[in-house]
Amino acid sequence: MGRRVRPVILAGGAGTRLWPESTPTRPKHLLEPFGSGTLLRQTIERVGDSTRFLQPILVCSETQEELNGSEGPECRLILETHPRGSAAAIALAAHLSDPEDVLLILPSDHLISDPKPLFDAVASALPAAEAGRLVTFGIKPTHAETGFGYITVGPTFEASVHEVREFVEKPQKARAEELLRSGEAFWNSGMFQFKAGAFLDELRQYAPAIHEATRASIAGASSIENRVRPDPEALKRSPSNSIDYAVMEHSHRIAVVPLDMQWSDVGSxxxxxxxxxxxxxxxxxxxxxxxxxxxxxxxxxxxxxxxxxxxxxxxxxxxxxxxxxxxxxxxxxxxxxxxxxxxxxxx
Structure with a gap:
């Protein structure tokens, strides 16, 4: 795959989708819905090959410090005192990283039965990410799902990397069926790959308040061993927003790599x-x-x-x-x- 990438695992679930087993203190990623380890542990093990991946960063709530820490002792933890959505969570990890680090953003609660297609996609996306692109991964849809967002793809500009034509919010059934028939639409997986510096450049342009609050929060952070506590007063000032709304739907540097694999966000x-x-x-x-x-x-x-x-x-x-x-x-x-x-x- 060439250079190693740094996984950033987002573990900020609210604990509502799989209630009553999931709760705010023990959200979905800390459950074992299939009896094969928690979803978080499966995610960490998926990026455990040190020939491909650097030490993972795990971004989670301070209230779940011990539970997340016990699941990922090999990770560097960023402990959010005031969770502010995925844009801020990723920004904290990016500020903590070298600007040239290529980050692989992964939700902590997805099920992937065979990670090989993902590894192949990460390798395909690497040149685009190194060139300053913000790459998202789109899952080939198997049915007209209305609970997911979609990404429609444009021309291929490098290997299996495509231009993004459009982000489509969770569609009505008729629109989802139309997207499925087109063959050019993919489920928005919530997985991304980009250089830390490239993401922060786009965040500064399109969501400057999030950029500044997270920058100040990491500048004032305290660290003990593998745990980093961002400055809470600075983090509190950050708007709460997703990476899609804050950056991906605005930037002109977005690319998408389609993925054909068994995948689920275990959303219900x-x-x-x-x-x-x-x-x-x-x-x-x-x-x-x-x-x-x-x-x-x-x-x-x-x-x-x-x-x-x-x-x-x-x-x-x-x-x-x-x-x-x-x-x-x-x-x-x-x-x-x-x-x-x-x-x-x-x-």
Missing amino acids: WAAVHELSPKDVDGNVAENGHAIDSRNCLIRSSGPTVVAIGVEDLVIVATPDHVLVVPRSDAQRVREAAALAEKLAKKG
Whole structure:
């Protein structure tokens, strides 16, 4: 692959998508939805080859310091006292890096069964990143998903690297089907590659308040061993925004590398059901049982759960909460998480 790149792993989840197992103190990336280690640990191990990758930087909330630290002892941790979205999180890592370092930005909670296509894409993107491009990776869509953003591609200018024609926010069904048929649209993966200095140059131009607040925060940071605490008062001044809104949708230096691989952002319990091994009736059961039931996800870390004569349900129990929702409405779990938080505050 040539020079080694530095992974930057973003671990700032709010803990709502897989409620009630995920919570603000233990968000999705710290769960084991498939029984093969936490999603964070899988991400760290994915970039563990020292011939390809430098020491990873893990950006996470200070409130989750010990949990994240135990999952990634080989990482350098940036501990956010005031999380300000992905643009600021990436900026903190970029300010901490050498401007010539090529950064590979990875969410901490994605599932990738075979990382080889990703490694190949990282190698393909390296010359463009070294030339000052901000490269994003687009996943070849398998269906007309309305829960993802899309990237439409223009001409190829180097190997498998394309110009970006358009960023499309989460589309309606008809638009998603149109994008799928075009063959020129890819899911926005949330993975990026660029030189630290190139990203900061674009951030300074398009989101100067984020650039200045994060610069000052790293300038005033304290460090103990592998843990860096940005100055909290400086970080508090940063606007909260995503990298897409702050930089990628404005910059003229964007490129995209399409990726054809098995990938999921594990964005709902419906996704967990889809990705898990099933019995002959399509059920996934962990500490639960399905009788005369079909296509259900049943999980419990508390009482044993038995489902009888039901179909297409998600049933998730913890010692404190029980969730029951149709699989087709699994995205509404955030409403349950918000209600639980509201009730908890009432005491």
